[in-house]
Amino acid sequence: MADNDTASSRHVMAVVGGATAGSEIAHILADRGVLVLVFEQNPRPYGKIEDGLPRWHVKQRKDEYEEINQRLDHPNIEFVPSTRLGADVDFEDLRTRWGLSGIVLSHGAWRDRPFPVEGADQFIDRGLVYQNKLIYWFNHYLEAKYEGPRYEISDGAIVVGGGLASIDVMKVLQIETAMRALKARGLETDMLKLEREGIEPVLAANNLKYADLGVAPCKLFYRRRVLDMPLSDIPPDAPQKRADALRQARAKILEKAQRKYLFEFQELRAPIGVIAEDGQMVGVNFSRTEVADGQVRILPDGGESARAKLTICSIGSIPEPIPGIPQKGEVYTYADQKIGLLIDGPTAVFAAGNVLTGKGNIKDSLESGTEIGIRVAEAYLGLSGEAVDLAEGARRVAAAQGNRIADAMAARPKLDAQAVENLRYMVRKRQLSVGYDGSYRAWIAKVTPPDLQ
Structure with missing residues (x-):
């Protein structure tokens, strides 16, 4: 005492x-x-x-x-x-x-925002996983005495989100599936090496291309435009020209992340339903959206379905x-x-x-609500x-x-x-x-x- x-x-x-x-x-x-x-x-x-x-x-x-x-x-x-x-x-x-x-x-x-489809939570850990539990698993599952949730990461997973934390989730999924595919070929690699150098350089060192792995890339779905992604903040008093430049910089951050970790991205899509089979969630029905006057509007036609064994909800805490x-x-x-x-x-x-x-997103944890610049966002995501x-x-x-x-x-x-x-x-x-x-x-x-x- x-x-x-x-x-x-x-x-x-x-x-x-x-x-x-x-x-x-x-x-x-x-x-x-x-x-x-x-x-x-x-x-x-x-x-x-x-x-x-x-x-x-x-x-x-x-x-x-x-x-x-x-x-x-x-x-x-x-x-x-x-x-x-x-x-x-x-x-x-x-x-x-x-x-x-x-x-x-x-x-x-610490509480994940719920997946925005009524009734979806009945599929938690049966095809639907929330971001906080996934990252907790990723950070601890190699420990000998780990007793928390365990997940089998499948390739081609669906991620619904749009911020820095969502890209963290994409990195986890892409790195884990790449490591598993390499191990199946008798090739051991280090998670830190994949994160630091990117997936393609590590594969190239083993005379491989991503297509050789037979792994479907994971895909991130975002309800707004790429220019709206909260990867960096725009000061409320920023002149229009400066604000436009910062929005374009967000697109460049995403492009760099995709190039390094090889995931796919789809803007202007909002989940409106789940696809379930035999008590498991096996996909998501999406509607097309548009952004008008800063608001997201669901469009009445042109929806699409995406199927995957695993869907990650990464829309904030x-x-x-x-x-x-x-x-x-x-x-x-x-x-x-x-x-x-x-x-x-x-x-x-x-x-x-x-x-x-x-x-409780990663961006907010980094600066607790203060401005996040492009440089900080890229450094955080391992792009610089x-x-x-x-x-x-x-x-x-x-x-x-x-x-x-x-x-x-x-x-x-x-x-x-x-x-x-x-x-x-x-x-x-x-x-x-x-x-x-x-x-x-x-x-x-x-x-x-x-x-x-």
Whole structure:
């Protein structure tokens, strides 16, 4: 436990989610003398850096792990791993009965937006797979003790989406199917080599062409135009000429990605039905669309069908709904959005990171809603050979949010020494129940798989 003087009053706050935003905010509060209880749903606190960003980002992921470790390994922070809000700890209980000064929700946006066809979810893991589960599998399935979902990647898969995360999915599918086809020929290759060099150069080194593999390429379907793909942001005040140039640059990003990873793309298509056989989803019925005045309109004729053993839904992530947290549609509602205040009262509840933005795509994780330039997008997608800091922007935004929260809390009454001790006892009880002995670094060493990818 932290070796702090408990004779004086102080604020005690819970931060839910210990990844980039949560660790940054917890550290800011801790530096101001707040006792911070960090509740993390996983044994390790790395969030989408570990489970949402594909494992080919080797160095960047490890660098961010250590950034998070340095922030959470603080004498005023109590780490509470393997504790999920709404399951292991009830939100209303935490808000109304624990007696905390405040709560900061920074648990990210992990819920996939549903496949936009009524009844499609009955085929989850029976031909339909969501992006978050697929990337989690891809990042961990090689670990000896992996016990999560397992997927057999089939060639010719359908992906419905359109952002950076969708291209990540295409890369996973294309690389996995290429590796499998090469292995069938007795040729072993490295995933990192395929991602870094591209599929055709690796095949050429083995005197092969893609057609020789007998593998059907996967295909990405997008309901808007390629020029509308959110691969990079266009500033709202950009002159028309500049905005047009940035839209054309999006098309060039997609073209480079297709050339390197050999997937197909179809714009102006929206799913309107599923094709099912023997209880399995085996394809998607699409309608043609058009974009008029910024809106997508379904056209009454000219639809088409696409068949595949596997369909991936990659249309974005949103925060999990939690009983007790006010919500309208996909996003939480706020008492004061300027400071991220969700609920006022004796225990103030704030939101930060992707919980605040209501978004959880890779692009939003990279910069937490700030502008993504062409250079950053290409570096992220492995199209330029340039390294990119995966969390710099998100950390910068989280720091601003953390300071606003700390300033808002400064005017609130502190807890007396007995209340602080009661909270220490409650959190220690939870820590012991999950096997955490109070040493952050020792715990991380203990729960990190030796073969973590």
